[in-house]
Amino acid sequence: MRADLHVHSTFSDGTTTPVRNAELAAAAGLEAVALTDHDTTSGWAESATACAAYGLEFVPGIELSTELDGRSVHLLGYWVDPAHERLSTECARLRDARMRRARRMIERLSALGIELSMATVEAYAQGAPIGRPHVAASLVAAGVVPDAQAAFDRYLGEDGPAYVVKHAADPVDGVGLLVAAGGAAVLAHPGSTWGEHPRGLSGTVGSVSDARRDRGLDLLDRLAAAGLAGVEVEHPAHDLATTLRWRRAAARRGLLVTGASDFHGEGRDVKIGERTTSTWVLAALRERAADGASARGGAGW
Numbered sequence: 064m065r066a067d068l069h070v071h072s073t074f075s076d077g078t079t080t081p082v083r084n085a086e087l088a089a090a091a092g093l094e095a096v097a098l099t100d101h102d103t104t105s106g107w108a109e110s111a112t113a114c115a116a117y118g119l120e121f122v123p124g125i126e127l128s129t130e131l132d133g134r135s136v137h138l139l140g141y142w143v144d145p146a147h148e149r150l151s152t153e154c155a156r157l158r159d160a161r162m163r164r165a166r167r168m169i170e171r172l173s174a175l176g177i178e179l180s181m182a183t184v185e186a187y188a189q190g191a192p193i194g195r196p197h198v199a200a201s202l203v204a205a206g207v208v209p210d211a212q213a214a215f216d217r218y219l220g221e222d223g224p225a226y227v228v229k230h231a232a233d234p235v236d237g238v239g240l241l242v243a244a245g246g247a248a249v250l251a252h253p254g255s256t257w258g259e260h261p262r263g264l265s266g267t268v269g270s271v272s273d274a275r276r277d278r279g280l281d282l283l284d285r286l287a288a289a290g291l292a293g294v295e296v297e298h299p300a301h302d303l304a305t306t307l308r309w310r311r312a313a314a315r316r317g318l319l320v321t322g323a324s325d326f327h328g329e330g331r332d333v334k335i336g337e338r339t340t341s342t343w344v345l346a347a348l349r350e351r352a353a354d355g356a357s358a359r360g361g362a363g364w
């Protein structure tokens with residue numbers, strides 16, 4: 064009885080439709096599958112219908128972009144109210160910020176002698192919030208790089224010459240927003256922000272500095288105080304040491320532990336259902352979302 068709680072679609076920077084995701088999730092033997100597109104809930108209706116057709120439970124979610132010290136911190140919010148005013152305003156703001164940032168990345172590329180048009184990048188996004196993968200796809204199509212990974216490695220990665228930071232809310236405020244919108248909030252792939260990816264960080268060779276790791280744990284304390292329900296401990300980008308470290312950090316704070324694939328489409332290494340969450344944990348998460356809702360309504364215990 065397993066659930067994949069972190070899945071993207073063509074409604075953000077994934078390359079598969081929610082319908083295809085449901086088909087793949089059913090084939091992988093999952094019982095439940097989420098849709099967690101970046102800064103949008105637009106794919107929910109399509110996903111709910113497709114999941115029902117395959118006998119899967121649909122978990123409506125969002126991967127909200129936040130920022131700390133110039134680094135991305137991603138928050139997963141499940142069962143949020145998509146019509147919640149502050150949340151939808153924040154998502155609209157993030158989509159605008161993504162558009163402006165894509166233009167700036169195109170300018171950076173132009174300064175490097177690589178000409179991409181905004182129209183091409185927008186064609187890849189097809190109305191979805193524009194992400195670096197859409198710029199990467201445009202670079203591949205233009206023959207600048209052989210594949211998307213090379214686009215990130217050479218130009219678009221956080222240390223790359225065409226990278227532009229995406230300004231977003233503080234993660235503590237992000238958790239508050241997801242909880243206010245009736246959701247259960249989970250810290251996504253903490254290892255990608257504080258784990259074993261020391262590329263470009265001076266003073267860290269082969270492992271992350273203690274100071275940096277402490278910053279991650281300090282944030283986890285603050286997120287837990289703001290109402291965080293869980294930590295995405297099992298993730299394809301986490302190695303064993305990272306997984307164990309965050310599992311311990313979550314347990315010490317009484318947080319739920321989830322696992323998910325962060326699926327972005329076929330033709331990549333990661334398959335849907337490659338990391339999963341037990342449906343017991345899923346039930347506990349749902350209870351957290353419901354508790355928040357009843358606390359706001361003054362009902363409950």
Ligand code: AMP
Binds near residue numbers: 101135212220
């Ligand atoms: P953005 O939200 O525009 O900053 O883009 C972040 C997205 O780019 C992530 O959600 C992944 O889909 C993708 N991504 C980030 N880093 C890499 C990488 N090193 N290689 C391939 N894709 C990446």
Ligand code: MN
Binds near residue numbers: 076327
């Ligand atoms: Mn993505």
Ligand code: MN
Binds near residue numbers: 126
């Ligand atoms: Mn993410």
Ligand code: MN
Binds near residue numbers: 069071126325
């Ligand atoms: Mn993701």
